[in-house]
Amino acid sequence: MIYFARWKILTIISLCLLGLAFAAPNFVDRHTAENLPDWLPHKQVSLGLDLQGGSHLLLEVQSDAVIQEHLEAIVDTVRSELRKQRIRYRALGINGGLNGDGSVSVGVAITNLEDHETAYELLRNLEPGTDTEIDESGQLTIELLDQTVQDRRISAIQQSIEIVRRRIDETGVREPTIQRQGDDRILVQLPGVDDPERIKDLLGQTAKMSFHLVDTENSVDDAVAGRVPPGSKLMYSADEVLPSGEPFPYLIKKRVMVSGETLVDAQPSQDGRTGEPVVTFRFDTRGAKKFGDATSKNIGRPFAIVLDGRVISAPVIRDAILGGFGQISGTFSFQSAQDLALLLRAGALPAPLVILEERTVGPGLGADSVAAGKIASIVGLLAVIIFMAATYGLFGLMANVALIMNMFLILAALSALQATLTLPGIAGIVLTIGMAVDANVLVFERIREEVRVGRTAMSAVDAGYSRALKTIIDANVTTLIAAILLYTFGSGPVRGFAVTLAIGIVTSMFTAIMLVRLLAVSWLRSRKPDQLPL
Amino acid sequence: MRGIQLIPASIALQFIPKKTLFFGFSILLLLSSIGLYVGKGLNLGIDFKGGILMEIRAESAVDIAEMRRDLGSLGLGEVALQTFGGPTDVLIRIQKQDGDETAQQAAVELVKETLGSSVDYRRTEFVGPKISEELFWDGVLAVGLALTAMLVYIWFRFEWQFGLGAIIALGHDVFATIGVFALMGLEFNLSTVAAVLTIAGYSINDTVVIYDRVRENLRKYKTKPLPELLNDSINQTLSRTVMTSVTTLLALLSLFVLGGPVIADFSFAMIFGVIIGTYSSACLAVPLLLHLKLDRAGLDEEPVEKIA
Numbered sequence: 001m002i003y004f005a006r007w008k009i010l011t012i013i014s015l016c017l018l019g020l021a022f023a024a025p026n027f028v029d030r031h032t033a034e035n036l037p038d039w040l041p042h043k044q045v046s047l048g049l050d051l052q053g054g055s056h057l058l059l060e061v062q063s064d065a066v067i068q069e070h071l072e073a074i075v076d077t078v079r080s081e082l083r084k085q086r087i088r089y090r091a092l093g094i095n096g097g098l099n100g101d102g103s104v105s106v107g108v109a110i111t112n113l114e115d116h117e118t119a120y121e122l123l124r125n126l127e128p129g130t131d132t133e134i135d136e137s138g139q140l141t142i143e144l145l146d147q148t149v150q151d152r153r154i155s156a157i158q159q160s161i162e163i164v165r166r167r168i169d170e171t172g173v174r175e176p177t178i179q180r181q182g183d184d185r186i187l188v189q190l191p192g193v194d195d196p197e198r199i200k201d202l203l204g205q206t207a208k209m210s211f212h213l214v215d216t217e218n219s220v221d222d223a224v225a226g227r228v229p230p231g232s233k234l235m236y237s238a239d240e241v242l243p244s245g246e247p248f249p250y251l252i253k254k255r256v257m258v259s260g261e262t263l264v265d266a267q268p269s270q271d272g273r274t275g276e277p278v279v280t281f282r283f284d285t286r287g288a289k290k291f292g293d294a295t296s297k298n299i300g301r302p303f304a305i306v307l308d309g310r311v312i313s314a315p316v317i318r319d320a321i322l323g324g325f326g327q328i329s330g331t332f333s334f335q336s337a338q339d340l341a342l343l344l345r346a347g348a349l350p351a352p353l354v355i356l357e358e359r360t361v362g363p364g365l366g367a368d369s370v371a372a373g374k375i376a377s378i379v380g381l382l383a384v385i386i387f388m389a390a391t392y393g394l395f396g397l398m399a400n401v402a403l404i405m406n407m408f409l410i411l412a413a414l415s416a417l418q419a420t421l422t423l424p425g426i427a428g429i430v431l432t433i434g435m436a437v438d439a440n441v442l443v444f445e446r447i448r449e450e451v452r453v454g455r456t457a458m459s460a461v462d463a464g465y466s467r468a469l470k471t472i473i474d475a476n477v478t479t480l481i482a483a484i485l486l487y488t489f490g491s492g493p494v495r496g497f498a499v500t501l502a503i504g505i506v507t508s509m510f511t512a513i514m515l516v517r518l519l520a521v522s523w524l525r526s527r528k529p530d531q532l533p534l
Numbered sequence: 535m536r537g538i539q540l541i542p543a544s545i546a547l548q549f550i551p552k553k554t555l556f557f558g559f560s561i562l563l564l565l566s567s568i569g570l571y572v573g574k575g576l577n578l579g580i581d582f583k584g585g586i587l588m589e590i591r592a593e594s595a596v597d598i599a600e601m602r603r604d605l606g607s608l609g610l611g612e613v614a615l616q617t618f619g620g621p622t623d624v625l626i627r628i629q630k631q632d633g634d635e636t637a638q639q640a641a642v643e644l645v646k647e648t649l650g651s652s653v654d655y656r657r658t659e660f661v662g663p664k665i666s667e668e669l670f671w672d673g674v675l676a677v678g679l680a681l682t683a684m685l686v687y688i689w690f691r692f693e694w695q696f697g698l699g700a701i702i703a704l705g706h707d708v709f710a711t712i713g714v715f716a717l718m719g720l721e722f723n724l725s726t727v728a729a730v731l732t733i734a735g736y737s738i739n740d741t742v743v744i745y746d747r748v749r750e751n752l753r754k755y756k757t758k759p760l761p762e763l764l765n766d767s768i769n770q771t772l773s774r775t776v777m778t779s780v781t782t783l784l785a786l787l788s789l790f791v792l793g794g795p796v797i798a799d800f801s802f803a804m805i806f807g808v809i810i811g812t813y814s815s816a817c818l819a820v821p822l823l824l825h826l827k828l829d830r831a832g833l834d835e836e837p838v839e840k841i842a
Contacts, residue, residue, distance in 0.1 A: 058665065060635075194655070200639065354635045358642075358660040365589065365656035365796075372794035380788035384781045391777065393537035424725055427789055427797050431732065431804065434785030435739075438778040442743065445774040452543055471746040474691055475739040481683045482735035486728060489676035491669065494728045501732065533536045 004518060012514045016405055022412035045414045048422035048496055049189060051370050053363035055196040057188040058181070058356045059203065061160045063153040065351040067104060067144070068094070070152060074106045074127055074142060081122055082108070087115045095141070105143035113138065153184065156350045161186055164353070166346035167202050185356070194362040198339075206308055206352050207343035209260030211291070212252040214302040214314055220251045231255070238310040239331045250311045252304045257294045262287025266344035268337040271329055277337035278329040281344060288324025296320030307340075373426035380430050381407065388437055392444050394533045398519040399440040402511035406436050409507040410500065419503075422496030432504030438475070439512030442468045448534050457532045458524055465517055472509065480505050540780075541773040550765040553821035560706055560818055567713025574716050579723030580659060582673070584630035584666035586642055589657035590649065595621035604648055610641050619795035623656070635662045673727040680731050681705070684738050692745060695826040700741045703819035707737045707810050714806050725800040733807030736782070740775060740815035747771050748820065752830055760830075764823060768816050779812045 022041045025033040036042040049056050071094045082089050088111040095107045110119045120134045129148030134140040144152075157180060164186055165178045177189040188203075190196060215232040223234045228251070237248035266281040283291055294303075295317045304314045305328055313330045332340070385403065388396040410429060414421055447464030455463060483505065486498035549556075580587045598615050601624065605613045611629045618625040626645065631637040638660050646655070661669070681704060689697035708730055715722050747767040755763060783805060790801035 060664075197643070354662075355639060355660075356635060356662045357665045358639075358658065360655075360658040362654060362656045364591065364654060369794055369796060372792060376789045376791075376793040379792055380785035383784040383788060387781060387784060389537075391537045391540055396537055423797055424728055424800065427793065427800060427804075430785050430789045430793070431782070434782030435736070435778070437781050438739070441774050441777045441781070445771075445777070448539075448543070448773075449770070467750075471743055474746060475742045478684050478687060478738040478742060479732075479735035481687060482680050482731045485676050485680040485683065486731050489672050489679070490728065491672065491724070494724050497725075497728045497732075 004521060008514075009518060012518055015510070016409075016515065019405065019409040019412040022416045023408040026411055026415060041416065043415045043418060045411060045421045046418055047366075047370070048420045048425070049191060049359070049366075050361050050423045051366045051373075051421065051426075052191055053194055053361050053366035054189065054191040055193040055199070055358070055360040057190070057196065057200070057203075057358050059164070059186045059188060059353045060356050061157045061184045061186065061350075062352045062354060063156045063184050066152050066156040067149055070144070071104070071106055074130070077126060078106065078108060078123060078142070081126065082119065085118065085122060087119050087122075088112055089119075104149055105141050107142075108140050110134070110138040110140055157184055157186070159350045160353065163347050163349050164188065164203060167342065168199065170342045170346055171199060171202065173199070186353070192363070194360060196358070196360055200355060200358075202339060202343065203353050204355075205343060206349040207260075207346075208348040209263070209305065209307050209344060211257040211259075211294075212255070212304050212306060213257055213294075213298060214304050215251040215253050216301060218251055220249055223251045224249050235304070235306060235309065235311050237314075238307065238312045248311075250304055250314060252306070252311070257303060258283065258287050258291045260344065260348060262290070263344055266341040268334070268341045269327070271327070274329075276329060277332040277334045278327050279332070279337050279341045279344070280325065280327045281341075283324040283326070285324070288322075291324065291326070292320060292322040296322070312340075369423050369426075373423065373430075377407075377426065377430050377433065380433050384433055384437060388440075392440075392534060394523070395440075395444055395447075395520065398516050398523075399437055399444075399512075401519065402440065402516045403433065403436055405515060406432070406504070406507050406511045409511070410503050413503045413507065414500070419499045420496055421500070424494060424497035425500040428497045428500035428504060432501065432508060435479075436504060436508035436511070439468075439472045439509060440516055442472055442475075443512070443516070444534060447532065451532055451534065457529050460532060461520055461524060465513075469513065472513065476505050476509055539773070541776055543773075545769055545772060546765075547769060547772070548765065549768045549816060550761045550821055550824070553817075553824070556817040556821065560814070563710050563713070564706060567709050567716070570713050570716035574719075576712070576716050576722045577719050579721040579726075580627065580661045580666065581723040582666050582670040584638075584661050584663040586626075586628040586638060586645075587657070587659045588626040588628075588642075588645060588655060589618060589623065590626065591623050591654040591656055593622070593652060596624050598624065601649075605645060608641075608644055608648060610644065623795075630663055630666075635664075638662055669724060673724065676727065677708070677731060677734070680734055681708075684734065688738070688742065688745075692749065693829065695823060695828050696745050696749075699819045699822040699826055700738055700745065702822055703741055703814040704734055704737050706814050706818060707733055707807060710810050711803055711807050715803065720799050720802065725797070726803055729800050729803035729807065732804060733811055736808055737811035737814060740778070740811055741819040743774065744768060744771050744815055744820055748823065752828075756830070760824060760828065764820050768820055772816070775812060775816060779808055782808050 025036065025042050025044050030044060033042050033044050075092060075094060079092060089108050090111060092108040093106070095105045110116055116134055116138050119140060120132065123140065123142060124132045127142065129145050131143045131145055132140065161178060161180055168176045168178065168188065168190070173190050173193055175191055177187070179187045181187045190199065193199065215229070218229045218232060223229070223232070228234050231254055232251050233254050235250050235252055237250065240248035242248055262283050263281050264284045266279055269278055269280045270276065271278045299317050299320065302314050302316045304311045306312070313328050328340070381403070385400045388399050388403070390396070392399065410432065413419075443464050446468045447460050450460035450463045480502060483498045483502040487495050487502065490498055596617070598617065602613065602615050605615070605626065610631065614627040616625045617623060628641055628645065631641050642658060642660055681701065684704065685697050685701045688700050711730055711733055712722070715726065744767060747770055748764060751758070751763050751767050786801050786805045786808065790798060790805060793801060
């Protein structure tokens with residue numbers, strides 16, 4: 001244990017130098033670090049949101065809504081197909097009813113026995129990814145295959161992530177992280193955002209927009225009373241209210257005149273005449289043609305602009321709108337016009353998002369935590385250094401060199417791996433300061449014992465290291481197990497703690513077994529003392 | 535430059551003869567811990583209970599009573615206020631709201647409207663019921679797996695008696711720490727789980743070091759009576775045990791005093807854990823070996839290594 005091959009010495013020294021080089025960028029400001037020459041490491045430790053301030057949001061995609069929509073669409077198709085073929089039916093609907101628990105099938109009862117076969121053949125291949133069955137009583141079931149449900153959910157989350165990213169990018173937040181988590185969750189991290197209300201508002205809307213004609217042939221009052229004519233639906237205004245305070249009702253055609261998917265641009269603007277905030281938009285060619293056709297056929301009739309199931313505006317068509325440009329005027333504030341334009345540009349979410357968890361830290365608290373963490377680390381470090389020097393003398397000083405080197409190595413590893421440093425992570429570093437010397441303590445105590453049983457200096461050091469080594473490994477592996485499990489099952493800041501703890505264990509073993517031993521052996525060889533200063 | 539010997543080499547404390555005293559103390563400690571969970575319960579933080587936590591800083595010292603009245607009248611259920619670090623800083627805890635996740639969001643906005651924009655919202659955390667339940671079970675899983683993994687490792691490296699002794703001592707430390715959290719009403723949250731697992735790591739680390747020495751002595755002194763051998767092993771490693779505890783405690787004390795209020799509870803848990811972990815390794819884990827039918831004959835296989 002006291003002979004070092006030359007290559008080993010070189011490896012130890014170069015690892016330490018590498019550590020210093022990778023830790024160095026953390027001691028200059030960010031700008032200087034980024035402008036270091038390319039051949040030098042220039043990555044700084046990346047601070048977690050709890051230290052730099054920012055907002056962490058965990059969202060859940062309500063993908064049940066997508067399945068529900070798909071089933072509703074199947075119901076519509078079945079209805080129109082059966083009508084076309086003049087097949088009599090009853091009880092058409094989603095099995096288990098609306099919001100039924102996880103229902104994935106549509107049911108319909110075919111009235112006449114002679115229609116059973118025709119209906120089955122007609123509906124069997126209506127929708128890909130479904131399984132259709134009919135029983136003797138004429139009860140027909142169209143069930144979505146598990147694979148179809150799964151595919152729809154996956155595509156809903158992928159699409160949601162894309163839309164969330166676009167919406168957040170539009171707000172100008174710098175370096176957001178948007179990741180999928182689990183089957184139906186999205187983790188959003190927004191550094192520097194200490195008031196996420198606006199972003200939460202933006203993410204809280206699906207922003208599905210569509211244009212419908214207003215049903216002027218039937219009475220709105222009848223519809224409010226519950227008699228909604230087929231082909232129409234009752235919808236309420238987003239901002240207008242009746243004198244009674246109830247939202248203003250509209251009866252609109254179910255058929256979509258033009259869907260919001262065909263929008264290619266939307267911008268906040270001001271109305272040329274009134275100066276009120278409005279949102280202007282532009283359709284793609286397909287949308288422009290549809291909108292042009294629809295408006296030219298319906299001059300003088302009102303149409304409704306529907307956003308997330310509410311009417312935001314219902315203007316009367318004065319002229320055919322052929323250019324593909326349009327303008328929405330409602331009761332917008334400048335901010336709400338801007339937000340609506342942003343939502344329309346970014347596109348609609350396939351399903352609503354719900355915020356499951358939010359953790360927001362202001363920049364003040366983050367900076368305070370960093371400052372407190374720095375002071376606690378330095379004071380802790382000094383206390384341990386003094387204590388080690390007092391107890392082990394020269395050997396204590398060697399251990400202290402290793403301890404300081406250890407700090408640099410932890411910083412270097414954090415910077416090079418770009419692991420995130422959190423507040424519990426700082427706690428992990430401070431704890432490492434205390435525990436890192438343990439390996440040295442084990443060795444030094446062992447050397448003392450070997451001296452007491454009468455070994456010479458050199459032989460005592462040798463025996464001390466070889467006998468303590470197994471203990472050191474056993475003792476550290478157990479803590480490493482704890483750290484790895486913390487990382488695997490922990491979340492957020494706790495993971496940050498596990499990372500620094502694990503890095504600290506590895507670097508402290510290296511410094512104790514390699515660096516201190518190298519120092520001790522070099523000293524022994526040059527001085528050849530009879531007695532050890534322990 | 536020579537060091538000072540903190541623990542004299544000739545030390546010979548009577549650990550094994552006093553084992554009944556230690557066992558009695560530990561059983562009492564565990565019983566009172568269990569009594570505290572059942573009677574008083576743990577003060578679960580929002581991580582595990584769901585709800586809202588806000589840390590605010592006002593321009594001047596906060597009148598807690600007045601703020602409690604203002605926020606209490608919002609109909610949000612239980613609202614707990616506590617100054618945090620200084621008179622201008624307040625920690626607000628609001629219970630989980632009835633209804634789904636949107637109801638929680640609405641509560642946050644209501645509080646912000648009530649307190650106005652003159653206060654600095656230093657931290658806003660909201661954990662929905664779905665997540666809090668997951669976090670709770672993940673925590674239980676992490677602690678359970680960590681204990682099992684450590685048990686397996688010790689079993690693999692030593693004999694089963696050592697594994698069992700270590701895990702009993704470890705379980706003792708974990709339960710006692712949680713008991714102190716119940717006793718003092720400290721918030722039990724995700725960081726606490728991290729602290730508990732670290733304590734587990736520390737405790738087992740400490741135990742392994744002494745066990746290592748026990749095993750070495752068992753091979754070296756084949757005829758020495760077991761109680762005497764165990765007692766010697768503890769004393770031989772006592773200096774290291776104390777040294778490492780002291781350095782770790784120095785670092786943790788610095789964190790507790792200077793690290794800021796956010797991690798004060800976390801550091802407290804670790805400080806307690808280090809003390810109890812040190813106690814249990816020497817006074818519990820080793821004496822337990824006497825009662826676990828240690829098979830001395832089985833230890834002969836591995837030869838004592840030769841020292842160059």
